[in-house]
Amino acid sequence: xxxxxxxxxxxxxxxxxxxxxxxxxxxxxxxxxxxxxxxxxxxxxxxxxxxxxxxxxxxxxxxxxxxxxxxxxxxxxxxxxxxxxxxxxxxxxxxxxxxxxxxxxxxxxxxxxx
Amino acid sequence: xxxxxxxxxxxxxxxxxxxxxxxxxxxxxxxxxxxxxxxxxxxxxxxxxxxxxxxxxxxxxxxxxxxxxxxxxxxxxxxxxxxxxxxxxxxxxxxxxxxxxxxxxxxxxxxxxxx
Numbered sequence: 001x002x003x004x005x006x007x008x009x010x011x012x013x014x015x016x017x018x019x020x021x022x023x024x025x026x027x028x029x030x031x032x033x034x035x036x037x038x039x040x041x042x043x044x045x046x047x048x049x050x051x052x053x054x055x056x057x058x059x060x061x062x063x064x065x066x067x068x069x070x071x072x073x074x075x076x077x078x079x080x081x082x083x084x085x086x087x088x089x090x091x092x093x094x095x096x097x098x099x100x101x102x103x104x105x106x107x108x109x110x111x112x113x114x
Numbered sequence: 115x116x117x118x119x120x121x122x123x124x125x126x127x128x129x130x131x132x133x134x135x136x137x138x139x140x141x142x143x144x145x146x147x148x149x150x151x152x153x154x155x156x157x158x159x160x161x162x163x164x165x166x167x168x169x170x171x172x173x174x175x176x177x178x179x180x181x182x183x184x185x186x187x188x189x190x191x192x193x194x195x196x197x198x199x200x201x202x203x204x205x206x207x208x209x210x211x212x213x214x215x216x217x218x219x220x221x222x223x224x225x226x227x228x229x
Contacts, residue, residue, distance in 0.1 A: 004156075032215050043118070043204055043220035051215045090157070094215075101170075102218060104157040 002027045004093050006105035013081045013112055021076040021108045023091030033074040034092040034102065035065055044090060050074060061085070081112045117141045118221035120205050126227045127195065135190040135224045137205030144209065146188040147218060148180060151202040163188060195228045202226070 003026045013019045025031055032051050036044040048059025055067045065076045076089060091105040118139045127133050139146065148160040162170035163182040177199075179191040188205055202225050206218040 034217070036220075041222075041225075043120075043222040044206075046217050046219060049215075049217060101159060106154070106156050 002093060002095055002101075002103045004091050004103055004105040006089075006091055006108045008108050009106075010109040010111060013110070015083050015112050015114050016080050019078050019081040019085070019110065019112070021089050021091075021110060023074045023076065023105060025072050025074060025091075025093045027093055027095050029095050031072075032094045033065070033067060034094075035059065035063070035074075035076050036090045036092065038088040038090065038107075040087075047076070047089075081110075083112050083114055086110055086112045118205060118207055118219055120203075120221040120224050122224060123222065124225045124227075126229065127192070128229050129195060129197070131195075132191070132193040134192065135203055135205075135226075137188040137190075137221055139186055139188075139205075139207040139219075139221075141207060141209070141219060143207035143219075144185055145207060145216075146182060146185075147206040147208075148188065148190055149204040149206065149220075151204055151223070153201075157204070161190075192226075195226075197228050200226055200228045 005024045034049045035047040037047055038044050047063050048057050050057045050067045058064045063078050065074055067074050088107045088109050090107050092102045094102050121136045144165050146163045150158045159172050160174045161180040166182050177194050181189040202223045204223045205221040208216040208218045210216045
C-alpha cells in the first residue's frame with residue numbers, strides 16, 4: 001500500500017538559516033511526489049513536484065526538493081528561511097500507474113523565528 | 115489561489131440541518147475532488163469526479179452527497195451530520211482525469227462546525 005511519512009510534527013529554524021522538512025514514501029511502481037504548503041485558514045498551495053528526470057526539483061518561493069530513490073525520500077529544502085515561510089507543509093505521493101489518488105502525509109509545521 | 119473558490123468559508127450547522135458547500139474552478143480543469151481535513155489527521159479523499167462522472171467514493175457516509183453538474187462546479191450536500199464531521203472541507207481540481215502526474219489545485223476550504 002502507498003504511504004507517506006513526515007517524521008517531524010514541527011521543525012524550528014532561525015530566519016536566515018537553511019531549512020529541511022523531511023518526507024519518506026512507500027509505493028509500488030514509479031512514485032510521483034508533491035509538496036504543498038498551507039497557511040492558516042487557507043487551502044493547500046502547490047510548491048513543486050517530481051515526476052522524472054533531475055533529482056533536484058525547484059519550486060515556488062525559493063523551495064527545492066531532492067528525490068532520493070535509494071532512501072525513498074523527498075525532502076523539502078530552502079537555503080535561507082524567512083519568517084513568512086512559517087506554515088504547515090504536506091508531502092504527497094501518487095502512483096505511476098495512472099492512479100489520480102494523492103496520498104498525503106500528516107504534515108509538518110515549520111516555525112521560523114526572527 | 116483564486117483559481118478554485120469555495121463558499122461559504124465558514125459554516126455552523128445543527129445536526130438536523132441541511133446545507134450545501136459549493137466549489138467552482140476557473141482553470142478549465144476536467145477533474146474535481148472533495149477532501150476532508152481534520153485536526154491531526156492526514157487529508158482524506160472523499161469523492162472524485164472526472165468529466166462530471168463520479169469515479170471515487172471513498173467509503174463516505176451517505177449523509178454526504180456530492181453533485182457535479184458541470185466540469186466547473188462541485189457541490190457537497192450535507193444532512194443530519196454528526197459533531198465528528200466538523201472539519202475543513204477542501205475542494206481541488208486537476209487538468210487531466212486519471213493522470214497521476216497531474217497537479218491538484220486547492221480552494222481555500224470551508225470550515226464546518228456541527229453543533
